[in-house]
Amino acid sequence: MSTTTSRVAVVTGAGSGMGRGTALAIARDGGIVALVGRRAAPLEAVSRQIAAEGGRSVVVIEDVAAVGAAGRIVEAVHAAAGPVDLLVHAAGSSSSVQNARWVGEDEWREVIDVNLTAVHLLTQALLEDLLRRGDGTVITISSLAAITPNLLGGAAYGAAKAGVRNYMTFLHTTFRNDGLRAVTVLPGEADTPILDSRARPPAPEERMNMLRPEDVAEAIRLVATLPGRAVVQELIIAPTRQRDTSIDLEISRNTGAPEGVADRKDSE
Template sequence: MELLNGKVAIITGAGTGMGRETAKLLAAEGATMVLVGRRQDVLDELSAEISADGGKSYVRTADIASKAEVDALVAWIHENVGLVDILINNAGSASKVLNVRWIAEEEWNQVLDVNLNAVFLLTQAVLPDMLSRNTGSIITVSSLAAVTPNLLGGAAYGAAKAAVRNFMTYLHTTFRNEGLRAVTILPGETATPILDNRARPPRQEERDAMVQPEDVARAIHLVATLPQRTVVQELVIAPTVQRDTSGDIEISRWTGAPESDLPQTLK
């Protein structure tokens, strides 16, 4: 049974990790997927995989932090695909420098652009499609860093993920009676390429014990395929076993610090 037959869904950050796995699951449910990301080659590869499995998808590269590009993206979808039923804000970005003492303004802004401002721009662009028909779902991947911010994700990432969680709650309370389902997914540590930005990238055996991209994809699949009458406002998905991250946090504390500020043990 194809629970999303006839639906048009945009997913950002579609090329790898959670986005890739989610796109495949929703395409298998009959949704026409608009795969959005930065790299044409990985999007084309995913689109070919979806087609081989009998699904339908379109590929568009875009800078989702640019209003002009987001508006052009949605206009293209209207012309070539149809009105948008589902928006999945999955694209994410973390900073290299994690301590607020050392992070540069440019790096701070870049993290907020991808994790928060892009969600606002895409939401604003698709809201008319949804509100005009009293139906639609906006699903945003936040993070447990929104609930417990620390030096693992960093100051900018935690702030952006908390802000986007707040924004999704705003959408829920404001538009639920107009048919909009606004859902926040809050993953714990997940084995995606974003971990490579960590001050100490986790070892493979550590990643194997984390939430996997396909686990988050199944959570998104659940909230997207529930009947329109039902909304899961927030869903937390985390590793069963909590690993000791104290050593990672200490390394993160000093990443990006000028040498003059480093403790003697690190010089």
């Protein structure tokens, strides 16, 4: 099995959730991890933990969806650590309004920008690095919402995650013979901060059987450390137990609706 030792990895959304777990896992394997995110304090906390465990990291404070962010991230990583061998897209955003009937244009664009457009732009900016030795890897955290979109994740989120899954398949079919491994990880419901933006954030007892960020991080580590001759093009990881989401779906149906207007209930 290959490892990430002495390699340079970029992890977006590294300050919390799946990004944080992934960054810690890669650093424990010996890689230099560039921690990318909007907020300095969480990134610096992750960096301190990595250092305490004997690892190495670089903090890059940047909103991946901002204009010109990809170029600035690449410049910062190159200056601090050199060319990149592994790219993990863990930054994500969901809308507070899930129903396609009510979601506003600004909210729709924000979700698409973070979950899809930013993934393309940073991947594009790093493709020369990833292709240079014929053994680069790019991993994107999509979602089971890409396969079964509904009111739980919302219209914008499902569309963005389906789009990024398609984009990763494009990278796979186009660059696999150049040695690039393009991997899509599709998690089911996970106990991460993104749940707090839902119309009805799940209660603590409902989160007990969800995936944990470290579960997804371990799956990412698995596909990243396989021998270069092997690629897991897609990996689905989901909670063993499935909770009843009927209340969430019904609340999400009318969240964001104008006062006095309600959407009719259809079968999911």
